[in-house]
Amino acid sequence: MQIDARGPRFGAAITxxxxxxxxxxxxxxxxxxxxxxxxxxxxxxxxxxxxxFIFKTLVKPRLKKTGELENVKPPQFSMLVGFIFGAVGLVGxxxxxxxxxxxxxxxxxxxxxxxxxxxxCLGCEMYLLLVKARLVR
Amino acid sequence: xxxxxxxxxxxxVSTIFGLFLHFTxxxxxxxxxxxxxxxxxxxxxxxxxxxxxxxxxTEFCSVCPGVKRQINELIxxxxxxxxxxxxxxxxxxxAKKLHVxxxxxxxxxxxxxxxxxxxxGVPKKNEVKNTLEKITTITxxxxxxx
Numbered sequence: 001m002q003i004d005a006r007g008p009r010f011g012a013a014i015t016x017x018x019x020x021x022x023x024x025x026x027x028x029x030x031x032x033x034x035x036x037x038x039x040x041x042x043x044x045x046x047x048x049x050x051x052x053f054i055f056k057t058l059v060k061p062r063l064k065k066t067g068e069l070e071n072v073k074p075p076q077f078s079m080l081v082g083f084i085f086g087a088v089g090l091v092g093x094x095x096x097x098x099x100x101x102x103x104x105x106x107x108x109x110x111x112x113x114x115x116x117x118x119x120x121c122l123g124c125e126m127y128l129l130l131v132k133a134r135l136v137r
Numbered sequence: 138x139x140x141x142x143x144x145x146x147x148x149x150v151s152t153i154f155g156l157f158l159h160f161t162x163x164x165x166x167x168x169x170x171x172x173x174x175x176x177x178x179x180x181x182x183x184x185x186x187x188x189x190x191x192x193x194x195t196e197f198c199s200v201c202p203g204v205k206r207q208i209n210e211l212i213x214x215x216x217x218x219x220x221x222x223x224x225x226x227x228x229x230x231x232a233k234k235l236h237v238x239x240x241x242x243x244x245x246x247x248x249x250x251x252x253x254x255x256x257x258g259v260p261k262k263n264e265v266k267n268t269l270e271k272i273t274t275i276t277x278x279x280x281x282x283x
Binding site for chain 2 (some may be wrong): 070106120124127
């Protein structure tokens with residue numbers, strides 16, 4: 001399935017802002033919300049996540065140019081990676097470890113920043129390295 | 138370390154990393170040149186008369202289809218250049234042998250099957266064209282020398 005390539009990048013920009021707020025306010029509920037967004041995107045596809053819905057209904061109709069299409073699988077995989085970071089951060093909260101919470105959120109923040117600003121998909125890049133290390137597939 | 142310092146640190150490191158990628162990727166590199174002969178790779182693929190291009194992709198590479206289109210468009214009138222796309226996960230041993238660490242990685246082989254160089258990431262403007270011209274020149278020089 002093909003989706004508008006600008007959608008996931010828009011989602012990464014919102015994610016970046018949300019994660020900045022998570023770290024600044026030490027907010028576990030906000031991280032839980034973001035992890036839920038990642039979870040929906042990982043299962044149903046980024047175009048069906050809340051940020052994908054905002055892009056489709058509010059942003060895309062206002063864009064003049066037609067966007068390039070991309071396969072849904074790469075951004076879906078990125079959302080799975082984001083979900084794992086978010087889940088680890090929440091486990092940190094559950095076990096009373098602010099260090100785990102902050103480290104996991106910081107990694108997710110770095111990935112969202114690279115995606116939003118440099119269009120670099122860290123999750124997609126990691127995939128081949130993980131396969132080589134026999135950690136996936 | 139307070140939270141503001143943590144945010145500044147993460148954004149600074151990410152910016153440096155992002156700029157490093159921006160300025161180093163997409164350019165021809167000859168780091169692994171002359172090491173691998175195409176015929177030793179065990180591929181059932183035919184070498185191009187002038188050059189051969191191998192593009193490694195993965196299922197989760199969002200930019201790979203665009204790079205493939207770009208190369209196909211560039212070589213569509215030149216039947217002496219062979220272009221193949223290979224899934225790095227399906228051919229993981231080959232990817233390891235060729236030191237392919239990310240996708241897309243585009244390898245360029247001369248007409249006698251020597252790796253001339255590679256481009257990691259989305260090629261910068263004219264990078265593929267310039268590389269193919271370089272390989273064609275090498276081929277012509279060899280032909281003239283013989």
